[in-house]
Amino acid sequence: MAASTQPVEKRKGILGGLAVVAVVIGLYWSLAVAPPDAYQGEVQRIMYLHLPSILTAYLSYFLVFVGSAMYLWKREKRDDLLAHAAAELGVLFTALTIIEGSIWGKPTWGVWWTWDARLTLTAILLLIYAGYLMLRSLIDDESRAASAAAILGIIGFLDIPLIHMSVYWWRTLHQPPSILRPDKTPWETVHPSLLTALAISFVGFILLYFYLLSLRYRVGEMRQEIKALRLERGA
Amino acid sequence: MELLKHTYLVLSKDLLLELRRRDSVLTMFFFGTLLLFVFHFSFDLPPDKVAEMAPALLWLAFLFTGTLGLAQLFQAERENHCLDALLLSPLDRGALFLAKTSFNLILMLLVELVVMPLFWILFNLSAWNLLPQLFLVTLLGTIGFCVLGTIMSALTLRARARELLLPLVLFPLMIPVILATIRCMESVLKNGEFGDAVSWLKLLLGFDVIFMTVGVLIFDWVIES
Amino acid sequence: MGPWGFVSLAYGIVWAAIVVYWLFLKHRYRQAEAELNRLRSSEAAASHDKR
Numbered sequence: 001m002a003a004s005t006q007p008v009e010k011r012k013g014i015l016g017g018l019a020v021v022a023v024v025i026g027l028y029w030s031l032a033v034a035p036p037d038a039y040q041g042e043v044q045r046i047m048y049l050h051l052p053s054i055l056t057a058y059l060s061y062f063l064v065f066v067g068s069a070m071y072l073w074k075r076e077k078r079d080d081l082l083a084h085a086a087a088e089l090g091v092l093f094t095a096l097t098i099i100e101g102s103i104w105g106k107p108t109w110g111v112w113w114t115w116d117a118r119l120t121l122t123a124i125l126l127l128i129y130a131g132y133l134m135l136r137s138l139i140d141d142e143s144r145a146a147s148a149a150a151i152l153g154i155i156g157f158l159d160i161p162l163i164h165m166s167v168y169w170w171r172t173l174h175q176p177p178s179i180l181r182p183d184k185t186p187w188e189t190v191h192p193s194l195l196t197a198l199a200i201s202f203v204g205f206i207l208l209y210f211y212l213l214s215l216r217y218r219v220g221e222m223r224q225e226i227k228a229l230r231l232e233r234g235a
Numbered sequence: 236m237e238l239l240k241h242t243y244l245v246l247s248k249d250l251l252l253e254l255r256r257r258d259s260v261l262t263m264f265f266f267g268t269l270l271l272f273v274f275h276f277s278f279d280l281p282p283d284k285v286a287e288m289a290p291a292l293l294w295l296a297f298l299f300t301g302t303l304g305l306a307q308l309f310q311a312e313r314e315n316h317c318l319d320a321l322l323l324s325p326l327d328r329g330a331l332f333l334a335k336t337s338f339n340l341i342l343m344l345l346v347e348l349v350v351m352p353l354f355w356i357l358f359n360l361s362a363w364n365l366l367p368q369l370f371l372v373t374l375l376g377t378i379g380f381c382v383l384g385t386i387m388s389a390l391t392l393r394a395r396a397r398e399l400l401l402p403l404v405l406f407p408l409m410i411p412v413i414l415a416t417i418r419c420m421e422s423v424l425k426n427g428e429f430g431d432a433v434s435w436l437k438l439l440l441g442f443d444v445i446f447m448t449v450g451v452l453i454f455d456w457v458i459e460s
Numbered sequence: 461m462g463p464w465g466f467v468s469l470a471y472g473i474v475w476a477a478i479v480v481y482w483l484f485l486k487h488r489y490r491q492a493e494a495e496l497n498r499l500r501s502s503e504a505a506a507s508h509d510k511r
Contacts, residue, residue, distance in 0.1 A: 042463035046470045072456055096474050103470040127407040135404055138394040148390045151457055159408045162442055166411040215485045222492035229499045
């Protein structure tokens with residue numbers, strides 16, 4: 001048994017290693033090489049975290065959707081494991097996105113929080129998928145929890161465009177005139193090394209994401225095996 | 236049509252039960268009214284502000300009242316393994332969904348029909364002629380609530396801490412409905428007509444149609460879980 | 461707090477959180493592996509005894 005998992009372990013290790021390399025290069029580029037933004041100054045560097053974070057979160061939620069749909073269709077455990085792992089990581093990266101957005105907002109808009117469209121939407125996303133995780137943990141029966149979560153995963157994903165629309169309408173129709181428009185990203189010129197920093201950071205995040213996902217997936221897989229073995233014994 | 240026939244069967248059963256004991260509708264009505272009182276004391280608004288906040292307060296009251304109804308929705312089926320019996324029968328699952336959604340919708344509408352005018356009186360609002368438009372908005376919003384709510388109610392049927400979990404998973408997904416309903420109501424109260432808010436109305440309609448369809452299609456899986 | 465203060469706050473929190481989560485995952489991973497090996501070896505022992 002152990003021998004067959006070794007090549008998988010090795011691949012994970014390589015992925016992790018690559019991730020670290022990309023992340024470190026990304027950090028160097030973001031903090032040292034890329035020049036500060038003409039309007040936002042050094043604070044703009046937070047965007048090298050913020051954009052990859054939110055994109056990774058979106059990727060994660062898409063995987064939750066795919067895993068959920070596949071699970072309802074084929075009932076294969078691995079799809080459910082994928083959905084669960086992706087949901088957990090999605091919540092992590094969404095929380096990080098909110099924190100980064102908030103910290104960026106303080107020097108830029110003067111406040112730690114504002115109910116602008118982007119931040120609000122990210123917060124809602126967090127609530128939806130935190131609810132997904134809660135649903136899973138509160139249903140005792142494994143397969144029931146998986147089915148229920150799969151449905152929530154699908155409905156949540158389908159609702160996101162509607163939520164997106166409604167929040168954006170809400171924010172753009174009721175913009176108080178005296179306040180800065182926080183929806184617009186004040187990037188006038190896009191210096192090539194800004195783009196490079198962004199690209200490298202993004203690659204680092206994605207590699208890191210898949211590394212963590214593979215770990216989390218395996219943990220879920222092992223837990224299931226443990227449960228099955230315990231059931232067999234009646235232990 | 237088989238679907239409608241089945242829907243009617245289950246719905247009439249639920250309505251009959253409710254007619255006899257009136258548990259749900261009475262508790263929902265009293266809870267809705269109670270919320271109005273609590274809001275009044277909590278917010279202590281000057282008369283000009285009330286009209287501004289009225290849609291939000293009203294809709295919040297309906298949301299929480301509706302959640303009460305949702306929690307009770309499958310109560311009758313949970314006892315005595317009725318749900319298993321129901322599932323063993325050749326009943327179309329989509330019909331079960333439509334029936335339960337309609338049942339909750341009817342309950343909520345009954346409550347809203349009474350609470351809305353009551354709200355108008357208690358908060359000293361005028362503009363009685365706008366009530367029909369407000370009812371339309373409320374109707375569409377309530378449909379959206381009942382559709383998603385029924386799915387979530389069934390989904391959380393066997394979860395622990397169900398009373399807490401249900402609103403937790405439902406409310407974030409309801410945000411389009413909440414925003415749309417309140418904005419529409421605001422527009423009606425301010426301008427006497429929908430005007431720009433028509434796009435919100437369309438969003439509401441779209442929401443209702445999408446999730447009604449989704450509900451009918453996937454309720455198989457929802458209820459087996 | 462100067463601009464670099466905010467930048468370090470953001471980068472610090474994010475990477476600390478990711479590292480902590482990674483460590484947490486590794487811990488769960490090792491725990492699960494150990495438990496799995498324990499169960500499998502006692503299963504092997506039990507079937508060995510049966511023969």
